Amino acid sequence: MTALQRQAHSQVRHLTADDVEQIGRELDRIRQDVLDSRGARDAAYIRRVIAVQRRLELASRVVLLAGRYPPAWVLGTAALSVAKILDNMEIGHNVLHGQWDWMRDPVIHSSKWDWDTAAPADQWKHSHNVEHHTWTNVVGMDQDVGYGILRMSEQQEWQPRHLLNPINNALLAMLFQYGVGVHDTGIAEVRSLKALRNMKPENKAKLKAVWAKVKKQSLKDYVLFPALAGPFFAPVLAANVGANLTRNLWTYMIIFCGHFPDGVEQFTPESVKNESRGQWYLRQLLGSANIKGGKTLNVMSGHLSFQIEHHLFPDLPSNRYPELSKEVQKICAKYGLPYNSASLARQFGTTLKRVVKLGLPTKQDLRRTFAAA
Amino acid sequence: MQPQSQAASRSLLSRFTALTDAFAFPLRTSHYLELVNPLWTTHALQAKVVAVWDETADARTITLKPGRNWRSHRPGQHLRVGVPIGGMHYTRTYSISSAPERNDGCFTITVKAINGGRMSHHLVRNIKPGDFLPIGVPQGDFYLPDANPVEPLFITAGSGITPIMSMLRSLVAQERLPDITHIHYAPHAYDVIFGQELAALAAKHPRYQLHLVYTREPGETTAEKRHFSATTLDSVCPDWRTRDTYACGPQGLLDAVESHWRNAGVSRQLHTERFRAQVAAAPSEITSGTVLFANSGVSAASDGVVNLLRLAEDNGLNPPHGCRMGICHGCDAKLKSGCVRDLRTNALLNEVGAIVQICVCAAAGDAELEV
Numbered sequence: 001m002t003a004l005q006r007q008a009h010s011q012v013r014h015l016t017a018d019d020v021e022q023i024g025r026e027l028d029r030i031r032q033d034v035l036d037s038r039g040a041r042d043a044a045y046i047r048r049v050i051a052v053q054r055r056l057e058l059a060s061r062v063v064l065l066a067g068r069y070p071p072a073w074v075l076g077t078a079a080l081s082v083a084k085i086l087d088n089m090e091i092g093h094n095v096l097h098g099q100w101d102w103m104r105d106p107v108i109h110s111s112k113w114d115w116d117t118a119a120p121a122d123q124w125k126h127s128h129n130v131e132h133h134t135w136t137n138v139v140g141m142d143q144d145v146g147y148g149i150l151r152m153s154e155q156q157e158w159q160p161r162h163l164l165n166p167i168n169n170a171l172l173a174m175l176f177q178y179g180v181g182v183h184d185t186g187i188a189e190v191r192s193l194k195a196l197r198n199m200k201p202e203n204k205a206k207l208k209a210v211w212a213k214v215k216k217q218s219l220k221d222y223v224l225f226p227a228l229a230g231p232f233f234a235p236v237l238a239a240n241v242g243a244n245l246t247r248n249l250w251t252y253m254i255i256f257c258g259h260f261p262d263g264v265e266q267f268t269p270e271s272v273k274n275e276s277r278g279q280w281y282l283r284q285l286l287g288s289a290n291i292k293g294g295k296t297l298n299v300m301s302g303h304l305s306f307q308i309e310h311h312l313f314p315d316l317p318s319n320r321y322p323e324l325s326k327e328v329q330k331i332c333a334k335y336g337l338p339y340n341s342a343s344l345a346r347q348f349g350t351t352l353k354r355v356v357k358l359g360l361p362t363k364q365d366l367r368r369t370f371a372a373a
Numbered sequence: 374m375q376p377q378s379q380a381a382s383r384s385l386l387s388r389f390t391a392l393t394d395a396f397a398f399p400l401r402t403s404h405y406l407e408l409v410n411p412l413w414t415t416h417a418l419q420a421k422v423v424a425v426w427d428e429t430a431d432a433r434t435i436t437l438k439p440g441r442n443w444r445s446h447r448p449g450q451h452l453r454v455g456v457p458i459g460g461m462h463y464t465r466t467y468s469i470s471s472a473p474e475r476n477d478g479c480f481t482i483t484v485k486a487i488n489g490g491r492m493s494h495h496l497v498r499n500i501k502p503g504d505f506l507p508i509g510v511p512q513g514d515f516y517l518p519d520a521n522p523v524e525p526l527f528i529t530a531g532s533g534i535t536p537i538m539s540m541l542r543s544l545v546a547q548e549r550l551p552d553i554t555h556i557h558y559a560p561h562a563y564d565v566i567f568g569q570e571l572a573a574l575a576a577k578h579p580r581y582q583l584h585l586v587y588t589r590e591p592g593e594t595t596a597e598k599r600h601f602s603a604t605t606l607d608s609v610c611p612d613w614r615t616r617d618t619y620a621c622g623p624q625g626l627l628d629a630v631e632s633h634w635r636n637a638g639v640s641r642q643l644h645t646e647r648f649r650a651q652v653a654a655a656p657s658e659i660t661s662g663t664v665l666f667a668n669s670g671v672s673a674a675s676d677g678v679v680n681l682l683r684l685a686e687d688n689g690l691n692p693p694h695g696c697r698m699g700i701c702h703g704c705d706a707k708l709k710s711g712c713v714r715d716l717r718t719n720a721l722l723n724e725v726g727a728i729v730q731i732c733v734c735a736a737a738g739d740a741e742l743e744v
Contacts, residue, residue: 032718043460054400054408098702101728104462106455106507107417110702114399130695130703216398224396280698314700 003271004279004286011265011338012282023335024278027312030327034316043103045319049090049299050108057083060243061225067235077239081246082300087116088251089302094318096125101315118181118217120209127184133314137259137287138267144259145266147172147179148188151358153266158358158365165359169352176248176255181210250300253348254291258307261289262350263340284311285332290325290341297344298322308339390415411505412440420454422504423479428566432485432532433497434470438478439508445473446480446511448539449619449646453509454482456492456500462507463492464726466648468535468621469511470567472542483566485532515619515646516540523617524551526610528601528630530558530622534566536646537621541574541581554582554610558600558626560589584609601629614639621646653712655721655737662738666690667709669744677738680716681706681731685744692731692744699733706731711740 002020005013015023060079066072092115094100100108107113114121127143135141139155146152150169151162172179182188185206190196199207221240229236265286272283291297291305298305298321306321309328316324332339361369393402406413412421420437427433446452446469455462471481486497500506517523517540527537534557544550559565565585575583588599606613614637620630627645634643659677666672666685673688675681682704685692695703699717705728712723714737715730721737722729729742 028717035718035720038460040457040460043457051408054405058405058408098705101702101705103457103460104455104464104726104728106462111705116399125701125703126695129701133700134696134698213399216395220396220398228396277698315702 002276002279003273004267004275004283007265007267007271009265011263011286012336014336015282019335020282021276021278023331023337024276024281026331027281027328028277030324030331031313031316033327034313034320034324038102038317038320042317042319043100043105046091046095046100046103046108046317049086053083053086053091056086064225064236064239065229065232067229067239068232073235073239077242077246080239080243081250084116084243084247085250085300088247089254089304090299090318091115091302092117093302093304096121097129098315099317116217118177118210118214119183120181120206120213123184123206123209124180129314133311135272136284136311137265138269138272138283140269141272143183143188144255147183149179150355152260152354154358155266155268156358158361158369160369162359162361165355169355173249173252174245176252177244178214180251181214182207185210253344254301254304256351257291257344257347258288258304258310260351260354261340261342261347262354263338264289281312282337284308285328285337285339287311288340289347290339291344291347292341293344308341412438414440415442418442418508418510419505420508422500422502422506424502425500428483429485429564429568431497431564432483432566434481434483435496435500436471436479436481437506437508439480442510443508444510446539447516448472448543449516449536450511450513450539451515451536451646451648452482452511454496455507456495458491458495463724465492468539468646470535470538472539472546474543474546483532483535483538485566513646515621515644517544517617517619525553526613526616526618527553527555527557528618528620528622528626529555530626531564532566533620533622533626533646535621537619538567538570540619541571545574545578550578550580552580554584554613554616556584556586556605556609558586558588558622561587562590582609601626601633603633606633614642616642618643619646620644653710653723653738655712655723659714659735660738662711662736662740664711664736664739665709665741666692666744667741675736675740677714678716678735681713681729681734681736681740681742681744683732684736685731690744694732697732699730702730704731705729707743709741709743712737713740713742 002017004010005015056079060076060083063072063079064076067076092113095108095113096110096115098110101110110125132142132144137145139145139153146156149172150165151158186199186203187207190199221244222237225240226233226237267283267287275283285308288307288311290308291301293305303318303321304310306325309321309324312328313324329339390402397405401416403414403416411419418440420439422435423438424436425433449468451466451468453464453466455464467482467484469480470483484493484496486494515536517525529537537555557565562568565571571583575581586599586605610616618634620627620643624647627647631643631645634640661677662675664673664675664681664684669690671688671690673684675684682692682694682697692706693703695701708722708725708727708729710725712721713729713734714721716733716735731742731744
């Protein structure tokens with residue numbers, strides 16, 4: 001039995017070590033099938049999404065110039081929200097994963113791309129592609145487990161500040177782009193002025209880069225476009241704030257539904273020592289959850305409605321996840337593996353329940369806290 | 374427009390786009406202009422195919438209208454052209470065959486479908502007017518000097534005629550055609566690219582001496598007469614040692630020409646343009662070799678099994694990297710030459726410019742990487 005299976009709540013104790021490696025080989029095979037069949041159809045897909053996103057954003061900005069009129073405001077804000085969500089999810093997130101690098105397009109490439117969010121592309125590629133995707137749900141190694149401010153795992157020791165879990169969660173959701181933006185800077189660990197002053201120079205440089213980007217984004221959304229509308233400054237400003245907020249709430253929800261619904265496993269650093277490729281695959285499968293929905297949800301979530309497939313194959317083009325899902329489910333059925341897929345309501349509901357529940361101490365937590373005090 | 378006012382209007386334009394770029398952040402104005410006309414972009418240079426013309430059965434001239442960031446070429450220069458096949462961009466280098474004096478803002482490349490050449494076949498058979506191709510700006514030092522009038526000797530074969538054609542057309546357009554000897558090799562008369570134009574040029578300008586050699590025409594000629602030889606050269610162009618010679622064609626021809634000029638001690642008179650093979654041989658088994666990390670100049674012996682990241686680190690380098698398991702693309706590096714093997718799938722990558730995940734790839738024989 002591998003270390004991964006010895007965990008208390010393991011759902012895969014029945015597997016032999018050979019099974020785990022065999023699962024890895026079967027997943028490698030379906031990965032290879034996609035690699036071998038990538039082609040013009042896929043390239044046309046991402047180009048179309050990019051063109052639609054740009055047209056939609058342009059149109060929404062134009063409509064919002066008439067933002068004083070409520071129908072124009074509602075339409076413009078909705079369109080801008082969708083454009084920003086497409087930019088972040090189906091385009092930015094996936095391009096920066098290198099999902100489209102195979103096209104060798106000089107522009108649509110993970111080393112060249114930037115997106116309309118606070119996180120500079122290079123920093124995000126480190127915190128997300130390297131840390132989160134390599135150490136998915138390993139508490140203490142994957143910063144996405146709570147973003148440094150929430151308690152999202154029983155393995156994280158309860159502290160009185162976690163009583164604010166629901167409030168911090170709401171704040172994180174509303175300011176999600178900034179939460180992700182400073183993800184790679186280590187700022188979440190900083191709890192005092194002194195610690196701030198003593199931050200590593202490279203982290204200070206990263207913060208500066210985030211700030212430089214935030215300034216330019218804010219200038220665009222909160223000064224330039226409102227000013228362009230002249231007398232309609234206020235409604236355009238409100239629309240842009242609204243669109244950014246909508247995008248923040250949506251991306252937060254999709255991403256939290258990926259790793260925190262009931263049934264998703266979390267892992268200890270010990271359980272991933274000397275992890276094999278098969279074990280890594282298995283951990284990605286156990287540590288992710290899908291959201292059931294239609295095509296619209298798939299595109300609007302950047303196909304993170306197939307979070308399991310995304311974590312198994314982070315650099316395969318997202319438009320292939322639906323077909324990959326069928327193959328992955330066959331393997332799950334064959335080896336008796338869980339495949340966590342449920343409605344948005346169920347996944348998000350159980351995620352919120354976790355936020356509230358883990359904010360509250362158990363009797364043990366209280367006893368320990370008082371003993372320490 | 375006067376050059377000065379042109380520069381002034383350009384700087385006004387660049388100031389204006391700096392402002393509109395602030396509206397487009399993190400993209401640029403150019404990304405939105407692309408929606409209207411890809412030729413207006415400045416972030417990526419593209420060209421529109423405006424016409425295609427079959428020169429011979431397997432060679433086609435493609436007329437391209439380049440985008441805003443284009444700069445005029447010197448006759449003889451080449452450019453990189455990207456062609457999407459199966460959703461992937463393949464890049465090849467082609468000489469420009471038109472003269473820079475052309476005044477419609479277009480230029481031409483002339484492509485011959487080579488046996489087994491996927492890209493050239495695609496360009497010759499499938500590209501149609503209205504298509505857009507990503508391009509680079511003109512490059513290369515294979516061109517006639519501006520200042521001194523030279524008496525050139527041109528030696529070309531097959532599609533190697535293209536850069537020379539640009540030179541000839543330019544010299545004609547400038548009305549300063551010097552005394553030229555031109556030896557051109559082609560399999561048959563009907564294979565001569567620009568055959569009619571060359572013949573017309575020779576008829577009109579006695580100073581332009583054209584010698585066509587057919588390498589596969591049935592007849593009594595010996596192999597020596599069919600391909601480049603000292604005898605032919607001496608008879609056709611006795612003063613070749615004193616001429617500035619420009620040669621372009623297949624590897625075999627250029628090798629022969631270069632060694633002949635070297636032996637005569639007049640290598641400095643010879644200018645050649647060769648397009649190196651873009652694809653290296655792919656060994657079928659695990660092969661040891663030498664890996665050159667080009668950015669640092671470090672070379673290392675590879676056993677064909679150790680991954681390239683590890684190899685770089687063992688040799689004192691510290692290339693950027695992340696997950697070490699092929700998922701994060703933090704270590705991606707460009708293949709400059711040679712062949713590498715993906716350790717996960719055993720797939721071989723041997724195309725110049727291919728992106729290599731160095732943490733999960735090993736060299737297959739020799740390889741050169743931008744690390």
